[in-house]
Amino acid sequence: MAETAAPETTAGPPPPDGTAPEPVDEPAAPPAPAAAGTDLYPGRGPFAAVLFDMDGTLIDSTPSVERCWARWAEAEGVPLERLLGWHGVPARAIAAALVPAERVPDAVRRIEALEVADTDGITPLPGAAEALAALPAGRSAIATSCTRPLAAARVAASGITAPSVLVTADDVTHGKPDPEPFRLAAERLGVDPARCLVVEDAPAGLAGARAAGCATLAVTTTTPPDGLDADVVVRDLAAVRLVVDDDGVTVVAA
Numbered sequence: 538m539a540e541t542a543a544p545e546t547t548a549g550p551p552p553p554d555g556t557a558p559e560p561v562d563e564p565a566a567p568p569a570p571a572a573a574g575t576d577l578y579p580g581r582g583p584f585a586a587v588l589f590d591m592d593g594t595l596i597d598s599t600p601s602v603e604r605c606w607a608r609w610a611e612a613e614g615v616p617l618e619r620l621l622g623w624h625g626v627p628a629r630a631i632a633a634a635l636v637p638a639e640r641v642p643d644a645v646r647r648i649e650a651l652e653v654a655d656t657d658g659i660t661p662l663p664g665a666a667e668a669l670a671a672l673p674a675g676r677s678a679i680a681t682s683c684t685r686p687l688a689a690a691r692v693a694a695s696g697i698t699a700p701s702v703l704v705t706a707d708d709v710t711h712g713k714p715d716p717e718p719f720r721l722a723a724e725r726l727g728v729d730p731a732r733c734l735v736v737e738d739a740p741a742g743l744a745g746a747r748a749a750g751c752a753t754l755a756v757t758t759t760t761p762p763d764g765l766d767a768d769v770v771v772r773d774l775a776a777v778r779l780v781v782d783d784d785g786v787t788v789v790a791a
């Protein structure tokens with residue numbers, strides 16, 4: 538069942554005279570899930586292609602990411618709390634913000650080596666294999682903030698079958714939240730970004746997708762729904778089904 542991005546139920550606006558709002562006896566009901574088969578993007582699809590983020594969207598790499606960045610921070614003398622809030626951003630941009638400029642190239646090499654070597658526990662997320670398998674060649678791509686060697690290591694560790702179009706941090710000048718990764722993925726597929734759906738778990742990726750003119754589907758695997766500004770928000774890819782015909786990809790509630 539899809540958890541669509543319905544507005545949160547509240548007790549309603551406060552009365553105009555400034556008195557306390559009416560007490561609410563019942564707890565707020567969760568948003569009604571869309572019925573199975575409901576088109577989640579009425580009037581917007583079908584999409585020419587689906588552009589997937591990788592970490593947190595298709596695969597769970599969180600344990601590896603946390604282990605490696607904690608080791609990196611210790612070696613670089615960076616306080617652990619300064620690692621918060623960077624999810625979905627390329628390592629080079631994170632390092633550039635956290636260590637002196639002259640140390641950035643070495644710091645980037647070090648985190649890359651740690652992460653390529655430590656892929657323990659990387660697994661596909663629910664619905665990821667089915668979503669990838671539903672899309673024929675030319676209708677899907679991955680746009681990741683990983684470098685190419687790291688993306689290859691994580692794809693292999695997770696066992697997912699990656700699409701042939703795989704845009705990495707090594708392919709772009711500006712990573713997420715810049716729109717360049719998604720624009721390049723669409724270009725390599727030969728489609729208009731405005732006819733693409735981006736699936737993301739991170740605010741930085743969603744910002745890049747919106748800036749590229751793509752429709753957005755957020756999964757709440759790593760970030761709570763109220764932190765995700767997307768056209769539709771679901772728990773994970775198991776909540777949707779991708780239906781392909783000659784016109785493109787329609788996204789329906791599972």
Ligand SMILES: [Mg+2]
Nearest residue numbers: 590592593738
């Ligand atoms: Mg991600």
